[in-house]
Amino acid sequence: MASPAPADARYDRQLRLWGAEGQRRLARCRVLALGASPATCETMKNLILGGIRAFELVDDGAWRRGARSAGETFELTCEDVERGARERGGKTMVETVVERLAALNPGVDGAATTANARATANGGKERYERYDAVVAGGGGLSDHDHRALARACAESGTVLVTTRARGLFGEARTSASERWATENVAPEGSTAWDLRLDKPWGELGAYVEMKTSDLDRLDGAAFKHVPFVALLAHAAAACGTRDRRSVKDALTSMRRGMDEENFDEAIANVRYAWTDTGAVTKEVEEIIRDERARALTLESDKFWFLAAALREFVDREGCLPLEGSIPDMTSTTESYVELQRLYSDKAARDAACVWESAKAFARDVGAPHPEEFIPERDAKIFCKNCRHVRFVTWRSMEDELFPSPAAGTSEMLAQALADPSKAMSACIFAGLRAADKFTTLHGRSPGVRDAGDDSTVDGDDDEFVRRDGESVRAFMADWFEASEVKLSAANDKLADDVAYEIARYGDSQIHAVGAVLGGIASQELIKIITGQYLPMTKPLVYDAVSSTMATLF
Amino acid sequence: MSRLDVDFCVDERARWRSIDALLLRRGRFTGPDFEPGEDVARVLREHVRVLVVGAGGLGCELLKGLALSGFTTLDVIDMDTIDVTNLNRQFLFRAEDVGKSKAETAARRVRERVRGCAVNAHHGRIEEKEDGWYKQFDIIALGLDSLEARAYINAVCCGFLDYDEDGNVDPATIKPLVDGGTEGFKGHARVIVPGMTPCFNCTMWLFPPQTTFPLCTLAETPRNAAHCIEYAKLIQWPAERYGETFDADVVEHMTWVYTKALKRAETFGIPGVTYAHTQGVTKNIIPAIPSTNAIIAAACVIETLKMATMCAKGMNNYMMYVGTDGVYSHTVEYERDPSCVVCSPGIAHALNANATLEEFMASIVAAYPDSLAEPSVSFGGKNLYLRGVLESEFAENLNKPMIELMNGRKEGLVVVNDKKMKKTSMRLRLSLK
Numbered sequence: 001m002a003s004p005a006p007a008d009a010r011y012d013r014q015l016r017l018w019g020a021e022g023q024r025r026l027a028r029c030r031v032l033a034l035g036a037s038p039a040t041c042e043t044m045k046n047l048i049l050g051g052i053r054a055f056e057l058v059d060d061g062a063w064r065r066g067a068r069s070a071g072e073t074f075e076l077t078c079e080d081v082e083r084g085a086r087e088r089g090g091k092t093m094v095e096t097v098v099e100r101l102a103a104l105n106p107g108v109d110g111a112a113t114t115a116n117a118r119a120t121a122n123g124g125k126e127r128y129e130r131y132d133a134v135v136a137g138g139g140g141l142s143d144h145d146h147r148a149l150a151r152a153c154a155e156s157g158t159v160l161v162t163t164r165a166r167g168l169f170g171e172a173r174t175s176a177s178e179r180w181a182t183e184n185v186a187p188e189g190s191t192a193w194d195l196r197l198d199k200p201w202g203e204l205g206a207y208v209e210m211k212t213s214d215l216d217r218l219d220g221a222a223f224k225h226v227p228f229v230a231l232l233a234h235a236a237a238a239c240g241t242r243d244r245r246s247v248k249d250a251l252t253s254m255r256r257g258m259d260e261e262n263f264d265e266a267i268a269n270v271r272y273a274w275t276d277t278g279a280v281t282k283e284v285e286e287i288i289r290d291e292r293a294r295a296l297t298l299e300s301d302k303f304w305f306l307a308a309a310l311r312e313f314v315d316r317e318g319c320l321p322l323e324g325s326i327p328d329m330t331s332t333t334e335s336y337v338e339l340q341r342l343y344s345d346k347a348a349r350d351a352a353c354v355w356e357s358a359k360a361f362a363r364d365v366g367a368p369h370p371e372e373f374i375p376e377r378d379a380k381i382f383c384k385n386c387r388h389v390r391f392v393t394w395r396s397m398e399d400e401l402f403p404s405p406a407a408g409t410s411e412m413l414a415q416a417l418a419d420p421s422k423a424m425s426a427c428i429f430a431g432l433r434a435a436d437k438f439t440t441l442h443g444r445s446p447g448v449r450d451a452g453d454d455s456t457v458d459g460d461d462d463e464f465v466r467r468d469g470e471s472v473r474a475f476m477a478d479w480f481e482a483s484e485v486k487l488s489a490a491n492d493k494l495a496d497d498v499a500y501e502i503a504r505y506g507d508s509q510i511h512a513v514g515a516v517l518g519g520i521a522s523q524e525l526i527k528i529i530t531g532q533y534l535p536m537t538k539p540l541v542y543d544a545v546s547s548t549m550a551t552l553f
Numbered sequence: 554m555s556r557l558d559v560d561f562c563v564d565e566r567a568r569w570r571s572i573d574a575l576l577l578r579r580g581r582f583t584g585p586d587f588e589p590g591e592d593v594a595r596v597l598r599e600h601v602r603v604l605v606v607g608a609g610g611l612g613c614e615l616l617k618g619l620a621l622s623g624f625t626t627l628d629v630i631d632m633d634t635i636d637v638t639n640l641n642r643q644f645l646f647r648a649e650d651v652g653k654s655k656a657e658t659a660a661r662r663v664r665e666r667v668r669g670c671a672v673n674a675h676h677g678r679i680e681e682k683e684d685g686w687y688k689q690f691d692i693i694a695l696g697l698d699s700l701e702a703r704a705y706i707n708a709v710c711c712g713f714l715d716y717d718e719d720g721n722v723d724p725a726t727i728k729p730l731v732d733g734g735t736e737g738f739k740g741h742a743r744v745i746v747p748g749m750t751p752c753f754n755c756t757m758w759l760f761p762p763q764t765t766f767p768l769c770t771l772a773e774t775p776r777n778a779a780h781c782i783e784y785a786k787l788i789q790w791p792a793e794r795y796g797e798t799f800d801a802d803v804v805e806h807m808t809w810v811y812t813k814a815l816k817r818a819e820t821f822g823i824p825g826v827t828y829a830h831t832q833g834v835t836k837n838i839i840p841a842i843p844s845t846n847a848i849i850a851a852a853c854v855i856e857t858l859k860m861a862t863m864c865a866k867g868m869n870n871y872m873m874y875v876g877t878d879g880v881y882s883h884t885v886e887y888e889r890d891p892s893c894v895v896c897s898p899g900i901a902h903a904l905n906a907n908a909t910l911e912e913f914m915a916s917i918v919a920a921y922p923d924s925l926a927e928p929s930v931s932f933g934g935k936n937l938y939l940r941g942v943l944e945s946e947f948a949e950n951l952n953k954p955m956i957e958l959m960n961g962r963k964e965g966l967v968v969v970n971d972k973k974m975k976k977t978s979m980r981l982r983l984s985l986k
Contacts, residue, residue: 012638012921016739016833016840046843049641067567070668072616078563078668085561104644167574168855168865188739188877225774328776336776447574456566459577459590504578508571511621512854515614519848523738523876526844533738536879541585544855545582547742548867549882 008420010105011051018184021377022530023051027107029529031055032131035117036097036147037138039163039170040509042072042518043525044135050526054109056131057101060116064290075100117210121145125156133525137163137517139511143401143436150175150397161525163517166435167505168544169428169498170513173400174536176528178393181304183381184532186387194277194323197233198242203342208233213366217253223256227331227339228265231535232273235266242274245320248277258547264331278319281387287315290391298365301387302374306382311360313350321350321383355379369451387397394537400553401433403483410484414545414551417491425541425550427476427491427498435502438468446472447506456508465503501545513544520549556674563668569594572623573609574640575864584863593862597623603862604690605629606679606706608655610841611733614850615644616659616722617800620667622858627663628690630675630682631656637948642843642849647695683809684709684976687728692857695732696850698839700760703732708976711896715746716980718966719897722748728943731856733849738876740849744856747896750870751887754895763837778818782834787811801836810835850873894924894974899966899982909949910958917969919980924979929970932959940972956985 005164008015011023018026029052033040036059044055063084070078075097084090091099091469095112102110112119117139120127128134134153136146146162153160159176167528198209215223235250236242247270255263287293288311293303313321324347326340358379359370367373382389403409416426438446446468449455462540476495480487520540527533538551566573578596580587587593599762603624605615608631616936619627635650635658645662646655660674675682679702687693697703710730715723730745732753745752771784771894790799790810800806812829818826832838852872859865872884892900902920904913910930918925930937937958938947950958959965963986969979 009637010640012641012829012832013841014641016829016838017842028662042847045644046847049644049843051641064561067563069571070563071568071621072571074666076619077666078568081563082561103647105640106648188875221802271899331774331776333774333821333823334772340776341822341823405587449709455570456564457570457573457577462579465578503582504574506574508574510571510575510855512618512851512858515618515847515851516852519844519846519851520876520880523842523844523848524880526842527876533876536877538879540880544852545865546884547852547856547872547883549874549880551880 002103002490006206006452012049018526018530018532022183022532025530026051026526028053029132030130030281031133031135031525032128033057034120034134034136035059035139036069036075037059037163037165037382038072038137038509039101039137039165039172039517039521040139040514041075041097041514042100043137043161043521045074045104046519047103047135047525048101048110050522051105052108052529054111055092055098055101056113058099058115058117058120059094059097060114063093066093068509071098072511072514074511105136113277116245117141120144121149123152123475125152128153128156128158128462131158132529133161134158135161135521135525137165142440144440147397147401150240159525159528161521163514163521164256164432165290165509165513165517166432167508168513169432169509170517170542171429171432171522171539172536172540172542172546173397174524174528175394175522176535178391179320179528179531180302180389180462181392181442181531182378182532183383185385185390185534192277193272193327194325195229195272195321196278197229197236197272198274198276199278199319200233201346203346203466204233207339208237208344212256220256222332224262224336225330225332226262227270227335228329229271229326229339231262231266232269236273243269244274246297247273255478260510265329276319277370278322280314280320283390284310284386285538287389287391296361296365298367300365302362302378303382303391304362305358305374306354306379307523308361309354309356309379312357312383313354317350320386321354322347323384323387324348327450337523339512348380351380351383356385365533390534392537393537395553399540403485403553409553413483414485416483416550416552418489420552421548421551423491423494424498424543424546425548426552427495428541428543429539429552430474430476430479430495431498431502433454433479434472434499437479438472445507447503469496469500469503510544513542516542569623572858575858576862580865582865584859584866587863588838589864592677593864595700596625597858597862598625601692602626602628602690603857603861604687604693605696606693606702607631607698608614608643608645608659608674608695609639609696609698610642610843610846611735611853613643613659614657614847615694615696615854616645616663616672617666618854619857620670620672620852621624622854624857624861625732626673627660627670627672628675629656629660630677630925631659632676632678632680634775642841642846644843674945679705684712690715690728692860693728694853694857695729695730696853697732698734703734703753705976706730707747708895708974709743711747711752712977714896716748716966720929720982722898729860731853731860733853735841735845735849737842738845740845742849742856742870742874743871744860744868745870748898751889752896754888754891755890755893756871775821775823777818778814778823778827778830778911779834781818781821781823781826782810782814782831784817785810786835789813789817799835800809801832807832807835810856813923817948845874848876894921894979895977897980899980900980901984902967903986904955906956907954908985913955913967913983914938917979921979924968924971925971926972928973931968932965933972937967955983959983959985 033044066081069076070081092114094114098110098112161174163172208230214232239246239250287307293307324344358374362370362373399407399409403413416422524536527535539553540551542549572723608629620840632653635646645659650658654676656674660672663672710728713726715726733742811828815826859867869886871887875881927940929939964984967981
């Protein structure tokens with residue numbers, strides 16, 4: 001009996017999204033987390049619930065200064081903090097957090113390291129090689145530390161997710177080595193079916209002929225159950241033109257009454273009569289003509305072999321491999337199942353062709369076991385999704401933190417500022433850079449009188465906030481100038497307000513803001529790890545004031 | 554540390570410093586009439602009561618987020634018990650909690666973790682509570698997965714509204730709602746201020762109708778796995794297991810339906826019937842992951858905090874989130890439907906100058922068949938027609954012209970009640986021409 005094992009039951013609701021293969025990849029993933037901020041703890045909570053293999057959390061938090069952590073993270077209670085401060089030799093703060101996180105899922109191993117997150121971030125790539133992903137945010141990590149991390153992770157091939165929050169403003173960013181996205185990549189709500197009715201292949205043509213040759217002699221019930229696909233192809237062939245009006249008229253003239261749902265479906269889908277659904281798209285063209293799909297070596301990503309194989313298919317057939325699925329439609333069971341098999345058989349044949357030539361390419365470069373080097377499953381998924389597969393690349397963190405005309409990021413920043421729906425996000429991004437500079441320079445965040453973790457906020461310090469806000473604003477001006485971007489008068493005022501607001505927030509880590517950022521960070525990491533869906537490749541700015549999210553660059 | 558801090562206690566001001574920065578300091582993006590200071594902090598920590606409806610994926614996140622925002626009096630209502638398939642995202646629950654009340658378990662876990670936060674659990678159906686019960690809360694946060702439950706709470710809250718003659722809402726009667734919803738990588742968070750912003754019913758079009766299959770398709774021309782599964786559940790089950798109610802949570806029942814569906818599919822040559830798919834179809838399972846729930850619930854928490862304190866402007870008024878292709882999010886301002894039967898201050902309705910009460914009633918039943926069947930009508934606080942035991946006393950009004958019943962006025966606000974609407978009154982701005 002195929003009822004699920006108990007282990008699967010826990011993951012049932014997510015298996016319906018990324019399937020057993022996605023879950024297996026997740027279950028192999030080891031994650032290193034730096035800084036026990038709300039955003040990092042929330043990222044880890046979601047990943048642990050999702051079922052990663054293991055994690056290690058690094059933080060040097062001391063119990064004596066733990067009060068704010070009890071207010072910001074769900075993994076620490078006031079009682080923990082008091083017990084920790086009173087007892088000698090008990091658990092450390094990071095051990096307690098790890099224990100709580102690990103309890104979320106008994107299948108996940110957790111390790112705690114009491115160490116400075118900043119020192120770890122600057123420790124070099126050896127620290128990351130044992131991990132598939134690094135999650136960093138909080139723990140006093142500066143932009144400089146994030147850059148050091150990004151470089152080390154790039155060298156060790158580790159996926160990196162960083163977050164940063166100040167009060168109601170925050171950002172999240174992913175980076176990884178370039179990679180293919182081939183599975184679950186069709187756009188949301190996409191309803192275009194690959195029907196090939198404008199150029200039916202042999203078997204489909206025969207099917208249409210068989211279903212429509214005796215149309216007039218069918219009894220009422222049979223007539224109403226001829227699949228619309230056959231009706232449409234027949235009508236289009238009969239009138240010999242691609243004119244919408246003529247095809248519609250041809251269909252209408254074939255009807256016997258007005259209650260034939262199959263004819264309604266044919267008219268609703270009339271565009272398929274002339275839409276070339278197998279056309280080679282610009283995106284596919286770019287991928288298959290890419291130099292990397294020609295200069296194949298044993299080191300090439302296996303999907304480049306499939307891209308090369310797809311090129312051979314396209315050059316030979318003049319169209320893309322068939323996707324292979326059809327929509328539900330009014331039909332008898334028999335006619336529908338026959339039609340469905342027709343499409344899936346053709347798709348399987350097309351995919352087999354592509355797989356064969358991919359294996360031939362693999363053999364050419366000396367791959368000892370081509371069928372293992374390029375698994376059949378990958379070939380099938382690649383062909384099924386070939387309209388939407390993408391080769392995903394990330395920009396360097398430097399080019400975002402220091403926009404320049406050479407990198408093209410200055411222009412993107414200017415575009416964001418000119419877009420009313422993104423101007424605020426661009427100002428927040430600049431503000432976070434300015435606050436980082438302020439913090440590095442003064443050893444405290446803007447708006448924070450005392451860098452100690454147990455300090456409190458005063459109410460009557462408008463003047464102090466205003467002064468720090470002006471400093472932040474000045475650093476923002478420097479940053480925009482260095483980026484060679486000019487602010488409009490309206491954005492000038494917006495930047496003033498953002499700077500003031502950043503000083504007002506100080507180094508506040510609002511739990512719910514961390515939960516939003518951690519949610520995004522974990523979601524993106526899961527997409528990268530499972531190799532499914534399309535990961536975010538641009539920095540995201542979250543503005544909790546107006547509840548908006550925007551990606552920049 | 555060499556010295557033991559035997560007297561160490563968590564300082565409340567240090568604990569809440571991150572939230573305090575929002576409450577004690579002036580800002581540039583604050584809400585209307587925000588006055589920073591201890592008062593607003595006190596209101597948040599001592600007075601505001603929030604009800605969380607649903608203790609599932611969103612509800613668990615909402616409770617955690619609200620408690621860590623400084624709210625100290627929370628209530629949570631849910632009728633469900635914990636299932637093993639909840640554990641991938643409903644992080645307040647453990648394997649050993651399976652079978653226990655969601656509301657009670659979630660409330661206990663949050664109380665254990667967040668000092669000073671009282672969480673009251675209500676294990677039961679939302680319909681079992683009197684309408685008045687919902688009045689005691691200042692803000693209601695919804696973490697639901699059903700349209701019906703959202704529409705119910707929306708109707709209850711819109712039912713609290715009082716409008717004056719000119720259609721201005723009495724602010725004291727407004728019960729704000731914060732609503733979240735997720736499906737896989739997609740979700741939405743929205744703020745509903747009844748009487749001010751679109752209510753749930755105003756934007757019903759956002760929710761596509763559910764797909765149902767005609768019985769003749771299931772019986773005669775099944776074409777896919779779902780058709781076979783529905784047939785096994787809707788037709789084979791009642792025929793072969795007469796008298797037994799199908800329970801999707803009983804493994805033997807699910808296995809029976811799966812086996813029947815599989816056999817039927819094999820007979821017809823239809824691929825794709827699996828146990829998991831059978832569960833998905835019979836329970837109408839929506840995929841759910843921890844990350845989307847966390848994002849949406851946290852956005853709702855922030856809106857609740859802003860609403861309670863005005864420490865920042867509110868969301869205006871609907872945020873959608875799609876995480877399948879990178880991150881796409883869009884915040885839009887939806888508009889009220891002036892003829893919303895649930896929240897409109899006065900739906901325009903015109904009749905000829907000498908129309909009678911009976912004609913008026915017939916015309917509104919014809920115009921709003923989904924909401925009205927046997928309307929009771931009042932004008933200016935005076936009943937024109939009542940159903941039930943007193944109905945005969947109003948019979949003489951039936952043939953009177955509306956203009957007479959409206960004291961000679963050609964325009965006015967007529968309030969209509971009907972059993973079909975359950976919770977709310979329909980307000981019609983009637984003009985006689």
